[in-house]
Amino acid sequence: MIFAPPPLREGGTAGRLGYYDRGRTPYFASRLEPRLSYCLCVPRDYDEQGSEALDLVVLVHGTARWAETYRNGFADFAERERVIILAPLFPAGMSTPGELSSYKLIRHGGIAYDLVLLDMVAEVAERYRLRSQRFLLHGFSGGGHFAHRFLFIHPERLLGVSIGAPGIVTLLDPDHDFWVGVRNFETVFGKRLDIDAMRHVPVHMVIGGEDKETWEIRLTPQDSWWMAGAEGLAEANRLERLAALRQNLESHGIGVRQDIVPGVGHDGRAMVAAVQDWFATVLANARKG
Template sequence: MTTPRVKTTKAFYRTGSTTWFASRHDQRFSFGLHIPSVHETTDTPLPLMVIQHGTARTAAQYRDAMAEFSERHGCVVLTPLFPAGIGDPEDLHNFKFIEYRGIRYDEELLAMVAEAGERFHIDTGRFLLQGFSGGGQFAHRFLYLHPERLCGVSIGAPGRVTLIDPDREWWLGTAGFEERFGAPLRLEEIRKVPVHMAVGAEDTETWEINNPGDSNWMDGADAVGRTRVERITALRDNYTALGIDVTLDIVPGVGHRGMGVLDAVRAFAERVLPRVV
């Protein structure tokens, strides 16, 4: 076995694909990172890509799948972990809708970004946010709240979408947005953020996303389509009608599989993240 050429165990587990850190802001939540090797040799703050997991909480798998891109592009990858069962032992979905029983998951993510910026040499002013499935739900709702923090957003196959529509109740639309979140929806700022959407062409199963009576259902969720392909297309159409520039990739031969759309995500990330190598 080769001995790592580092001075301490602490240093070893803080480089490459790191261990998992409990968030100082709320230690129920944690995050992992991939820190590219260029971090040791450059004075340039590294760009940041945040990948938000979905219902299955496969944060480590997404982090590891993007490690090679992190090294090649010179960006840090941060993957939050919001465990299931927070506040309700049976709950799987609460982070997707941003606010739950006094927890603001958008603010928890921003606290993790700030902490990572204190630990490592990262440009945390603006970052790329990507999420698939439940992560895609979180990502587009985060965009509505914090467009000024994003250099881009990649929204993957959300099962439930929130249209920018003040006549639809939250979370089908944005009625009551300011009253709920304490800030208005700033459409002009949202228009400045490059938006990418991705879904598999075969992502057509409906059993998980048409479930009346479950905690993550609202009547009318199927009004914009019954499949994820139909719903993300409706979201794209809503954005473009409001002057938001969107690239939608419908990936042939892929079902509901986040790893299957990552090549499209990488191509988008190449465009919006500066390269540091």
């Protein structure tokens, strides 16, 4: 797919930054799919005429769409670690009125959310100097859905991925179709599943130690998410489902670090410190090379 150059924006032009292009930016519409948008956090002293290249961190919101909250929670991290934060906003109701979950499946309702995100990344790369085409990705809850499935599809673009408490997980299971497994992966996503590339991506999992409620994620044959093979995790809570995903990845030679935050339920804000600590470690290791 060939993408057009980003449009000129008030207060700045392509190659020249304006007042709203540093710090905590407004939301910008995606040039590829204007119904989706993103905001950034850019170190305030970033010099467009300088030589410093920054790393990119992508934060994917959960079902409540707190994109700006997550972005703001990483503002100090952006300054300290010299990164740009990109927080996409994938609105509810994109495929049908009132629906909440289309982005979690990556491809749904005629929208390729992964490709839109990659074009958002391309827009950022055209406006700022990035150190690498690879970026760090974190998502919690609904964002955790997105993050681990994005790992399956685009491991070559990831510097590392942090998967936070997804409600429903896809396993590297060749005997079931997507979303349960990956039997029809190439048909759905138009590319081959590359498990060897996944082995080269640092993986982090994070969840609260009391994240045991199942009211939102319980699966029955009457649910829209139900499909053959879902029975195995139908009654499991998020802790059990994340454990199943970890075991599945590790059985394929994919290393995982897991943090369980004690005394915390399903609250992405309580995961931020653990995610930032892990991100800092990955960045330090990557920058040594």
